Amino acid sequence: MELDERKKKILQAVIKNYLETGEPVGSRTISKYTDLNLSSATIRNEMADLEELGYIFQPHTSAGRIPTDMGYRLYVDDMLSTREKELDKKDRKLDDKAESLKTMQEIMDKRVDRIEEVLKDMAKMLANNTNYTSLVSMPQANKNKLKFVQLTQVDEGKLLCTIVLEGNIVKNEMIQLDREIDQQTLLKLNLLFNNTLNGLSLQEINFDMAANMADQSGELGGLVSDILNAIVAAIGAADGIEIFTSGATNIFKYPELSGNENASRLISTLEEKDMLTNLLTDSLEEMGESSTGIQIYIGEETPVNSMKDCSVVTATYEFEDGVYGKIGIIGPKRMDYEKVVDALKNVTGSLDQKFGKGKKK
Amino acid sequence: MELDERKKKILQAVIKNYLETGEPVGSRTISKYTDLNLSSATIRNEMADLEELGYIFQPHTSAGRIPTDMGYRLYVDDMLSTREKELDKKDRKLDDKAESLKTMQEIMDKRVDRIEEVLKDMAKMLANNTNYTSLVSMPQANKNKLKFVQLTQVDEGKLLCTIVLEGNIVKNEMIQLDREIDQQTLLKLNLLFNNTLNGLSLQEINFDMAANMADQSGELGGLVSDILNAIVAAIGAADGIEIFTSGATNIFKYPELSGNENASRLISTLEEKDMLTNLLTDSLEEMGESSTGIQIYIGEETPVNSMKDCSVVTATYEFEDGVYGKIGIIGPKRMDYEKVVDALKNVTGSLDQKFGKGKKK
DNA sequence: GTTAGCACTCTATTAATTTGAGTGCTAATA
């Protein structure tokens, strides 16, 4: 059997109607809804075919039809491609992106700790506007190259180790020493670490190197390896992505989600945040897809178990060279994909708007 | 009418039974449950009195009784005071504590330096053990006294300002300069800031001082005030308390909470975290109450609106001198107060030991 | 003061009934 034009139109109509109402849609509705001018009986026949093809199904005999994941997938792909065409028509500005990135970089430069606030606000805004759940990941350095290390004595026997990574990500680690240390030594240590570690990534700071450095430092050996451990720990900790969520309870607005106890599991996932990592780190490279970094997971496609009857849309933003973050929306499978994609595109693209374009360049 | 001993005993029995079953408790149940050897009819009379006194009520005619907030309050106060007496008598508590500390200790040993991780684990453990929702606040400096400032050149024209506050809380701020700066000047600036600001709190770094310092620095004046601004901003940011929650979805286990849409509001509150501030900063000073820093809010007593039909128990722990954090449990009003208080005491006890008092000597 | 006994109330549960949306199939129609 083939998916001819008419079937496609009917499928489209079914899905569109279902997105709006959330109720299974019957043949009579379609008969009136479309401009096809077909009787409900004909629609019924076509719908039976569509069901056989796997695009729609009935929750039970004598109910209307509901799209399957496969149906949604067709619909979404269609939507995305026509959308792309439209964009091609209007001259799309690639440099627009470049501009917005500039501004983000400046935000970062100015307030190391405050991007957090910006992103939180963004998540909140997204959740409010869409009535779905939103999540945002802090920009994450892909390659954590060490740029700079600073050891400072804070108390007797207590060293503060400040580490700056490529992309100006700052980490602190407190080190407890078992002995006193004088200014002279401290200076020496600072020099040593900066000379040796500069430009290296976590992977490159291995055990050999640790042994080596410790050897060369003679009596300071133990100290050196202690500090090295602290540095590694701090960089490692930078791997744990920070994620903010907003509007978790919006899922209660959609009966098909709030009913079963999956709702609870979903909220747990959002609270734990560990599992979300899959969504937001996965495929940072494969952001080719639609060249906008937009990625859509429908139902079973999502990598997170507790979201198997949701859909998830994510977008990637670039923060600096090689430093990416992600923004996502979680909603029912019958979410308004068009609106969500738009919202995400706007948000990633309009960070500069929010903070004034005057600062670019 | 008086609340004589027998009434008190009956009330106790009603509450105890209700805590266990969650169902309204009737006269016959009490008649058998207690050692009072009274017929159900007598109990009925007494219960009518207790209702008139405001300690219990019927959800509807011909149902058993349920404690009112006032009833709970009596029960809890009683529990706390007898508990205090017991502790005074026996020193046996050490055994108990040592045992439960074992698990706690394991968590702690994992990573002393990553307080955040420790606290998160702790929250998770508490939620799992109690089946309620837990929340933990990062230790917060009461008075943010400046201990140490370090300026470091990261890029050309870019300064990293690392600030250490009393209690070893570290903040970073990136400063963009409009001109180059040489090592000599940097050294001078470092010296200047440390000498001038050391030991001062945010309130004490006022405009007068800014003007003063800028004046004294001659041509460096603009630079100095830029940096001063950065410092103030960083300290100010330290005011936002970080709070972790765990087990938010545990509230679904209690029908009286999960039913209405308050459940959703409660979860929103937990997600937002802003509102939780009230719970966890409030009354850091008034921790006198029972000299253990334990505070119990029953129903309407809680300062957070979305928790008006929950009970909240909070405890204070000391991180270092003058640096406190709080731990809280949120559950239904019929929570197992005794167990919760115990759990919190243990947890704060071991935290004190690990971080604060214990570690000191 | 305490208790036994009874009438009464109200909820919760289960079963029976009705309603209506929607389908599938068949036979007639263009």
Add this chain to the structure above:
DNA sequence: TATTAGCACTCAAATTAATAGAGTGCTAAC
């Protein structure tokens, strides 16, 4: 051959009715 009208059938959801049971309040007796 593709479309449509018509009808019998199905199933979920809503409505109603019937029943059981827990618990109370009150009264009269102990």
